[in-house]
Every structure is written in C-alpha cells, then in structure tokens.
Amino acid sequence: MAARWMDRDLVWSFRHRPDVVVWSVVLLVIVFAAIFAPWVAPHNPFDLATLNIGDALTPPAWAPGGNRTYLLGTDDQGRDVLSTIIFGSRMSLLVGVLATLLAMVAGVTLGLVSGYAGGKVDALIMRIADVQLAFPAILIALLVDGVARAVFKTRFTDQLAFYVIVIAIASSGWVRYARTVRGSTLVERSREYVQAARVIGRHPLAIMFTHVLPNALNPVLVLVTLHVSEAIITEAILSFLGVGVPPTQPSLGTLIRIGNDFLFSGEWWITVFPGAALVILVLAINVLGDWLRDALNPRLR
C-alpha cells in the first residue's frame, strides 16, 4: 500500500491537475488550522475570561461598525466568529474522521467475514445491509441518536453525545465498505495464493487479514475520502437539527444553528461564515476524492 502512494502515475496525475492542487492546499490549510486551533485562532472563544459582552454582535471588520480585532465579527456572546469557525472545523473534522474510520473498520471486517465465510453468515450480513440501504443515511443516524437519547435519558451528558454522534454516523455508513470488500474478497478467495495459504494450514483470520485484505483495499481508500465529506455533512445536519454535538463544543453545524436565530435581526455573518466554511471544507474533500477515484481507477474515466 505504501508503495501505491508514491506511485509515479499518481504523482504525475496530481501535478497535471492545477485545480486539485489548489483545493489540496485549501484542505491542508483548514486541517492545519483545525489541529493547531488553540495557537492559530486569534481569540479563544471558550475562555469566558477573555470574552467581552460589550463586543457582542460586532459586524465583520469591513462593514460599518466593524472592529479590526474581530475580522469576521462576533456572535451574541461576543465570541470572535473566525475563532469559533476554526474551533468548529476542528470538531467537524474530528467527528467526520472518527465516524468514517469507525465505519470503515466495521464495514471492512464485516465484508471480509461475509465474503470469506459465505453461507449463512454472508446471507445474514448482506440482508442487514440491504434493509439498511433502503433508507437514507441521515434517517439511520437520526434514529440511532434518538434511541441513545431514549436509553440514557437524564444520563445523556455532553461527553456521551459526542460518542453517540460518532457511532450514529458510523452505523449509517458501514454498508458501502462491507459491500465493496465482500466483492473483492469473493474474487480473491478463489485465487491460488489464498488456496496455498489454506493448504499450509494458516488460520482463516490470518488469511483474511494478511492475504485477502491488502488486495481488497484500493477501492476502500476512495470510499474513505468521499465518506469523510459525507460524514461531515451528516454531522452538520444532526448538529443543525439540535441532536448533534453539544453547544459547549460547537461544530460548524452547531454554529450555523446558533447563527440561524440571528438571521432576522440582520446579523447574517454569524451564520453565513460558518456555512461558507462548511461548503469550502466539503468541496475541497470532494474534489480530492473525485480525483483520487479517477487516478486509482482509470477505467472509470
């Protein structure tokens, strides 16, 4: 796999797509800012001591009434919008990436088992996948979230909400991995090297993970890239609907939800800038994912 990354073709195709290069730089900047948010952000929006309520609802710096210290303005509590966006992207990326990884691990494992074991196990896993595929991901995520709320009731803390949303998004997205990996596994299973491994008596699990899996991973890579942006959107939707991450650690979706309340009083910047940040983040990942899909699989062009 490591060799694939350094593949000359991939590098060549990357350097000949200026749009992809530009969007990758955008994505790198966002990811960098998100990881180092406490040092990059001009203010700490969650340090109550530094908040000045007198600065609440300041418009962006270039608008009349704007203030140089707050480039994109402030929200109703005097928090710097640019800083909340940086911290919000951090939360959005964290949930998106974690949920994607969780979905990938679960989906790949189930797909491997399904394809390698066959028979009843295969039938059961694939029927569950079929039923789930009949419903949109957002509905599954909402339902998982709602059930968790009903089960934990008053014990539903902010910390728990974070894990619940990761699990909810992951459980709505594992099917694609399971199907893809199952398909490749079915092909690989009948190959001679797998039969040879079986003949020398290797454990089925060892065969699955050391022999079959590496050969089934390429399409998974593409799925992961595109899934991250989808997971980020799903998180934003859940947070916007008020069932996502808690307001104490807002994601971009939470920020948009908060800003939405101020739309009518004219404070558009509180919602428009986090919204724009979300679109740019998702678009950057999508462009990269589309390019990766085409580059890794020339037949799709």
Place this chain on the structure above:
Amino acid sequence: MTAFVLRRLLQALLVMFVVGFIAFALFNFVGDPVSLMLPPEATEADRAAMRAMLGLDQPFYAQFATFLANAMHGNFGISLRLGRPVADLILERLPATLELSFIATLIGLAAGIPLGVYTALKPNSWLSRFLLAASLVGVSLPNFLIGIFLILIFAVWLGWLPSFGRGDVVHLGWWTTGFLTVSGLKALILPSITLGFFPLTIVMRLVRAEMLEVLRTDYVKFARARGLTERAINFHHALKNTLVPVITIVGLQLGGIIAFAIITETVFQWPGMGLLFVQAIQFADIPIMAAYLCLVGLIFVVINLAVDLLYVVVDPRLRVERPAGAH
C-alpha cells in the same frame, strides 16, 4: 415475470417485518410501554388493565404479533411530549410533508430534464459548463444551507417571501392544503426550492449522461442517416430511451426527499412529519419515533416496489421468464 414480482413482494414484506421489529423493540424495550400508552394521570388499576390488554405477561412472539396488529390499525399510543394520540398527530402533519415533497419532486423533474437535455445537446456552450460546475457545488452544499441562504436573500433582505410556516391552509376533510390560498402558495416557494435542489442536480446529471450515451448509439446514427429532423431524433428517439433510468432514480429519490424533508421542515418551521420527528428525537418521544419509522419504512418499501414493477412495464426485457438465479 410473476416470479420476479413475487420475489420483490417477499423482499418488501421482509423489510417491513424488520422495520416493524425495530419499532417494536423501541416501543417495548427502550420505552416503558405501559406509561407510553396511558396518560400520566392513570391509576394503578388502569396500569394493570393496560398491562393485561397489551399482553405483557405473554411470550415474546405473542407481544410482537399484538404490536404488529396494533400498528396496522394505526395505534401507536400517546405522544409523551404532546399527550395526544400519535396517529392523530402524524395524520395532521402528513399533508404538509406530502405537498412539499410533491412540489419539490416536480421542480426536480421540470427543471432537471430540460437542463440535462440542454447540457447534453450543447456540451461546449458556456451555459452548460456553468450548469455542470454549479451542480457539482450543489451536491456539496448541504440542504439546510441552501434554505438558510434563500431565507437570507428572499425573506430577510428582499422581503418578498415568508420564511416559516405554511401560510393559510384550506381544510378538505382531514386533508389540509396550502395550494388554494395565495399565502399558502407563497409559503411553499422557498422550502420546495430548497428540497427540490438535490433531485434537480441528480436528474440533470443523469439525463445528461444518459443522453450522451444514447446519442452515440447506432440507432440514433441510423435515424440521422434516414434524414429525420434533429428535433425528432433528440426528443422522440433519444430522450425517450433515457427515461428508464431517470424513472428509477427519481422514484428512489422520492423516498430520500421525504427523509430530507426533515431538514427542510426544520429550517422553515414547516409543520410536517419531519419537524415532528426531530422534536420527538430531542425529547426522546418513543411512540412518535416508532410510528414515524413504520410509516417512512412503509413509504420507502412501497416506492422501491413500485419502481421495480414500473421497470418491468417500461423495459420489456424483464418480462421474459428466466430460470431462477440467472439475473
């Protein structure tokens, strides 16, 4: 063909069975069914009677059967938050969601098909390039952001259209419609554009791709060789043959539209089922969640089934009887 139809029917029943089971598990294990079904002021005698009526002393499968029978009669108990029968609440909000979804689908088709045909016939015009780029952005744009931006522009800045609610509705029996009043129609515009945006981009890209495919086929070349007018070729020969996949995708999208209506309804405070469902999740209102799950499950299954059967009608190749497992 009968085998195909039967197999699809069986699959649909299986899905409904699973959905029903999940709803049952929600209702019986997550929630406390006795307090779910009774108003809070019920006495201990009421509770005992309810327990007997629900058959909670009975074995698991009997309970499940009772739940299914109740569900088929539309009896999902009483909302924890609103204290009213769930069936009434859902029935009240069903017309709002269906009208919104219907108009959104209409927008998706009425705008998506012509735009798709245009971008396929004139692939190099600047308008086509713009439309394709815009549709790519549109796919990346979460539904609720479109709604917020529309509200900002048309309701807040320009003040042309209302940004929340359904406007005045007219009662036709139990159905309420916003189609017959000016304020109802005005209230429909922004939400239906928001909801219709995604199907529009999908239909446009799909029609374009299919048209490009069909225009390359031999029978279109032959039609051109026969000297038929471009108009007849494009619309009679080409477009007609692109419609099969379009029907499928639009049909499958219809379910997605009802699901995405949850988001649009929240943005516009549209009094539909989706808004009810979101509020039910926030308040862990199990009976509404279970009922919504069953209803939406039913809608999805019926749509998937209808699309499959429509496929048989449209595509004669499927009507040929084939040995099982040969597909």
